[in-house]
Amino acid sequence: MNIFTRGFRGRKRDSSGQLPPGQYLTDDFPVLSAGPTPRISLDAWEFTxxxxxxxxxxxxxxxxxxxxxxxxxxxxHCVTRWSKLDTVWRGVSLDTLLTDIETEADFALVHSYGGYSTNLPLEDLLGGKAWVAYEYEGEELAPEHGAPARLLVPHLYFWKSAKWVRGIDLMVQDSPGFWEQLGYHDYGDPWREQRYQGD
Amino acid sequence: MDTTTTATHGASSGTRGTKGPPFLAASPSGGAAARTASASTLVLEVIGWPGHLAGQHVDVRLTAPDGYQAARSYSLAAPTDGDRIEITVQRVPDGEVSSYLADEARDGDVVEVRGPVGGWFVWKPEDSGPVLLVAGGSGVVPLMAMIRSRDGVSPAPFRLIYSVRTPQDRIYDHELRRRATQDGGLEVAFLYTRTVPDGETRSVGRITAEDLIAYGWPADVKPTCYVCGPTAFVETVSDLLVGLGHDPAMIKTERFGPSGP
Known part of the structure; x- marks a missing residue:
C-alpha cells in the first residue's frame, strides 16, 4: 500500500547517487554525543x-x-539522517596499527575515553577502510568531534566512528557496544539502511 | 559511560535477525495543540503504537506524490497514551520535514512514523533519585515528556532549568507554570538570553555556573542530569556540570545543531 502525504513535495531530489537511502545532505557538522565531552591531555593519551x-x-x-x-x-553518513560528502581527514590506518598483531579474532569492540563503545567485525577495520584520525579539514580535531583522535570507519553509519578513541579489544565473539545495546543495528551499513536492530 | 539502561521497545526485545520496527500510518489529530512563534505541537494518532519511554524519539516520514520520501527524528513530548503520541516541531529555515509538520499538516493527513528510537536519554518512573533537567530552546521537548511521565506516578524530585530567548519562546508555558505550583517536588526556573519579562530579577544572559548552583542540585546529591538543546548550549552546560563536580557518567546529553533537521 502506498501512502502519500497531502501537500508534501520535498526538496530537490539527489541524483548524484552519493547519498544512501533516507539521508539528506548537510554542510554543517552536527554533534551528537551521549554525555559530556571528555578532555584528554596528549601526555596522558594512549591507544591500546x-x-x-x-x-x-x-x-x-x-x-x-x-x-x-x-x-x-x-x-x-549519520544514522540521524545527515550525510556530509568529501570530508578530508588525516590519520593512521588500522592496517598499520594492526599489522604485527597476532590474532584469531573476528570482532572488535572499540572503547573511548568517557566510556563510549561500539562493535564491528574486524575485517571492517582492515583493508584501507578505517583510520585513527586526528585531523579534520587540515585542523586538529575539535574536542566535541573527538579530540585528540577518533576512529574513522566511513563505510558504516557514523556512530561506529567512535570519538575520543582509546583502544580496541579484539574478540572471538561479537559483543554489542553502547548504541548497539540500545536498539541500534549491530552492523550499520548505510547503503542497506541498517539503522535499528532487525533492519 | 556505564549503561544500565536497556531498550524496552518491541524492536529490540529479541527480534534480532528479523525485520526492524515497521513504519506505521499516523494522522494529526485535534489540531495544533500549542504554538509559539518558533515551534508547533502536534498530536498524532498511530494505530498500533507500541508505547515508549520519556525521552525517546520517533522517526516521521513524509511521501511526495512521485514517491520521494523524507524522514526526520523528533522527540516525543508526552508519555505513552494508547495510540496517541505528541511531538513538538521547531521550525528551522528550509526544514524539509519540520516546515511541513509545523505549518502544513492538518487533521486527517497521513504521514508515517517508526519507533520508538533511542534508549539512553530516557527517564523511567522507577528511577527514584533526584533529577536535573536543563533545556535550551526546543531542547525542552524530551524533558517535558519526563515531567509529564512523573506526574502522579513518581516522587522523584525534579528541577528544570529552561533557557529561552524571550518570554514568548517558552514552549508549554502555561502547563509548566501550573505544574511548578501543583506537581509536588517539581521546581521550574526560566532563564532568558534576550528579553526578560516584567518582574524578573535575573538579568538577560546565557546560562552560567551560578544559575546551575542556584536552580540545580549540589553535586553531592548525585542527581541524574539530562541536558538537551543546541550543541553550544549542551557543550557549555555539560562542561559546567562536570566543573561543579557532577559525575560525567550521570550527565546524559542530547544535542540539536542550530540548523538541524
Missing part, C-alpha cells in the same frame, strides 16, 4: 589494542605521530 589472548599493544601520542599517516577524502 588488546587481543583475545589478553596481550596488549600500546601507543603513546608521540608513537602514533611517528607512524605513517594517510590523508583520505570520504563521505560520512
Amino acid at each position: 589494542v588488546t587481543t583475545e589472548q589478553g596481550e596488549s599493544h600500546r601507543w603513546s601520542w608521540a608513537e602514533l605521530m611517528a607512524l605513517p599517516a594517510e590523508s583520505v577524502t570520504v563521505d560520512v
Whole structure:
C-alpha cells in the first residue's frame, strides 16, 4: 500500500547517487554525543589494542605521530539522517596499527575515553577502510568531534566512528557496544539502511 | 559511560535477525495543540503504537506524490497514551520535514512514523533519585515528556532549568507554570538570553555556573542530569556540570545543531 502525504513535495531530489537511502545532505557538522565531552591531555593519551589472548599493544601520542599517516577524502553518513560528502581527514590506518598483531579474532569492540563503545567485525577495520584520525579539514580535531583522535570507519553509519578513541579489544565473539545495546543495528551499513536492530 | 539502561521497545526485545520496527500510518489529530512563534505541537494518532519511554524519539516520514520520501527524528513530548503520541516541531529555515509538520499538516493527513528510537536519554518512573533537567530552546521537548511521565506516578524530585530567548519562546508555558505550583517536588526556573519579562530579577544572559548552583542540585546529591538543546548550549552546560563536580557518567546529553533537521 502506498501512502502519500497531502501537500508534501520535498526538496530537490539527489541524483548524484552519493547519498544512501533516507539521508539528506548537510554542510554543517552536527554533534551528537551521549554525555559530556571528555578532555584528554596528549601526555596522558594512549591507544591500546588488546587481543583475545589478553596481550596488549600500546601507543603513546608521540608513537602514533611517528607512524605513517594517510590523508583520505570520504563521505560520512549519520544514522540521524545527515550525510556530509568529501570530508578530508588525516590519520593512521588500522592496517598499520594492526599489522604485527597476532590474532584469531573476528570482532572488535572499540572503547573511548568517557566510556563510549561500539562493535564491528574486524575485517571492517582492515583493508584501507578505517583510520585513527586526528585531523579534520587540515585542523586538529575539535574536542566535541573527538579530540585528540577518533576512529574513522566511513563505510558504516557514523556512530561506529567512535570519538575520543582509546583502544580496541579484539574478540572471538561479537559483543554489542553502547548504541548497539540500545536498539541500534549491530552492523550499520548505510547503503542497506541498517539503522535499528532487525533492519 | 556505564549503561544500565536497556531498550524496552518491541524492536529490540529479541527480534534480532528479523525485520526492524515497521513504519506505521499516523494522522494529526485535534489540531495544533500549542504554538509559539518558533515551534508547533502536534498530536498524532498511530494505530498500533507500541508505547515508549520519556525521552525517546520517533522517526516521521513524509511521501511526495512521485514517491520521494523524507524522514526526520523528533522527540516525543508526552508519555505513552494508547495510540496517541505528541511531538513538538521547531521550525528551522528550509526544514524539509519540520516546515511541513509545523505549518502544513492538518487533521486527517497521513504521514508515517517508526519507533520508538533511542534508549539512553530516557527517564523511567522507577528511577527514584533526584533529577536535573536543563533545556535550551526546543531542547525542552524530551524533558517535558519526563515531567509529564512523573506526574502522579513518581516522587522523584525534579528541577528544570529552561533557557529561552524571550518570554514568548517558552514552549508549554502555561502547563509548566501550573505544574511548578501543583506537581509536588517539581521546581521550574526560566532563564532568558534576550528579553526578560516584567518582574524578573535575573538579568538577560546565557546560562552560567551560578544559575546551575542556584536552580540545580549540589553535586553531592548525585542527581541524574539530562541536558538537551543546541550543541553550544549542551557543550557549555555539560562542561559546567562536570566543573561543579557532577559525575560525567550521570550527565546524559542530547544535542540539536542550530540548523538541524
